[in-house]
Amino acid sequence: MDVTYADPTFIAAATVVVVAIFVRTLTGFGAALILVPSLSLFWDLRQVVLLAALVQAVTGFPVALAARRQASRPALMTLLLGSLCGLVVGALLLAVVPLPWLRRGLGLATLLFGLSRFTPIGARVAPVPSRRLALLAVPVGFVSGILMGMIGTGGPPVVAYLHYRLATPLARRATLLCYFMVLDVTRLPGYLRLGIGSRAIFLTGLALVPFALLGALIGNYTHGRASERVVALTVALLLVLTGLLLLR
Numbered sequence: 001m002d003v004t005y006a007d008p009t010f011i012a013a014a015t016v017v018v019v020a021i022f023v024r025t026l027t028g029f030g031a032a033l034i035l036v037p038s039l040s041l042f043w044d045l046r047q048v049v050l051l052a053a054l055v056q057a058v059t060g061f062p063v064a065l066a067a068r069r070q071a072s073r074p075a076l077m078t079l080l081l082g083s084l085c086g087l088v089v090g091a092l093l094l095a096v097v098p099l100p101w102l103r104r105g106l107g108l109a110t111l112l113f114g115l116s117r118f119t120p121i122g123a124r125v126a127p128v129p130s131r132r133l134a135l136l137a138v139p140v141g142f143v144s145g146i147l148m149g150m151i152g153t154g155g156p157p158v159v160a161y162l163h164y165r166l167a168t169p170l171a172r173r174a175t176l177l178c179y180f181m182v183l184d185v186t187r188l189p190g191y192l193r194l195g196i197g198s199r200a201i202f203l204t205g206l207a208l209v210p211f212a213l214l215g216a217l218i219g220n221y222t223h224g225r226a227s228e229r230v231v232a233l234t235v236a237l238l239l240v241l242t243g244l245l246l247l248r
Contacts, residue, residue, distance in 0.1 A: 009042055010207070017055060017208050018215040024056070025063055025219025028173035029155045029180065031056055036152040037110045037242040045102050046094060047201050049152035050191045054205035057184040059212040063220070064181035070174035075137060075165050079158060079179055082141025083148070087187055090149020095194045097150070104247060106151045111243025113156045114236045133165055148183050149190070155180070 016038045024031035035052040036045075043051075094102070140161045148154030158179060166172045191197055 010204075012042070013039055013204075014208060014211040017211045018218070021055075021059055021212045021215030022219040022222070024060070024177075024180075025216045026222055028176035029159050031060075031180075032148075032153040033110065033113065033155055033239060034242075037106055037239070040103060040106065041242070041245055045099055045106065045151070046196050047198075049094060050188070050197050050201055051205045051208070052152050053184050053188050053191065054202065055208050055212045056180065057188060058205075058209050059216050060177065060181040060184055063216055064174075064177040067174035067177050070170045071178045072166055072171050072175045074134070075162065076175050076178055078134065078137035079141040079144070079161075080182055082138035082143075083145035083154070083158075083179070083183060084186060086142040086145025086147075086154075087149040087183060088145075088190065090146040090151075090154075091187060091190045091194060091196075093146070093150045094191075095196060102151060106153065107243045107245070107247040109147070109151065109153065109156070109243075110239050111247065114239030114243055116156075118233070118236060136161065137165070145183070149187055154183070 016035060020031040020034035020038075023034060032052055035055070036048055039048040039051065140157050144154035144157045146154070147157070155176075159176065162172045162175055166175065
């Protein structure tokens with residue numbers, strides 16, 4: 001992964017990073033769903049998973065810190081309890097599962113999630129707060145942690161769960177931002193310990209950080225001004241196209 005600022009691949013990657021972090025800052029999720037499948041079209045998936053974690057960890061911390069007061073601590077803590085356990089399993093699978101299988105699995109997950117946003121269930125979900133629903137946080141977090149560790153995109157289960165668990169968009173956004181920040185920071189040392197990483201990946205990740213910060217600034221400015229539904233449907237269309245490309 002030796003790239004320069006003038007490399008067309010790097011320019012494309014920088015554009016993807018701006019869009020991905022913009023979407024995450026605006027809605028609370030979606031960065032990994034855009035970053036990992038898109039960058040996997042021209043870079044090794046294992047490198048991309050580490051690269052995405054690095055970029056999101058650096059840029060996600062200040063955004064999550066600013067939103068932490070709106071986050072639901074009970075939902076966040078129970079989700080993390082399951083997710084941190086699942087993260088270990090996912091990272092081990094990333095290290096041993098053949099890349100073609102990972103790529104197809106990522107393509108299928110991306111395609112299905114993109115299509116779900118065009119269905120009535122994906123487009124509109126009514127919160128259903130209850131004690132039984134709260135108990136589901138640990139298994140939902142475990143599944144999300146496996147997906148996050150293995151293919152870098154563990155958002156869909158948690159996003160769907162919080163739409164039922166939390167009533168307000170602000171609480172959902174803040175909880176998601178804090179959740180992903182913790183997982184992004186936590187999984188980096190695990191990847192390095194498993195030998196997933198190199199000096200070139202870190203240099204590329206650091207070179208992409210300014211573009212991620214630009215996306216975060218645009219997202220913060222746009223939050224409350226743009227139609228999140230329009231943004232979500234546009235992203236869903238991009239996910240469908242990316243998923244189809246990965247399944248080729």
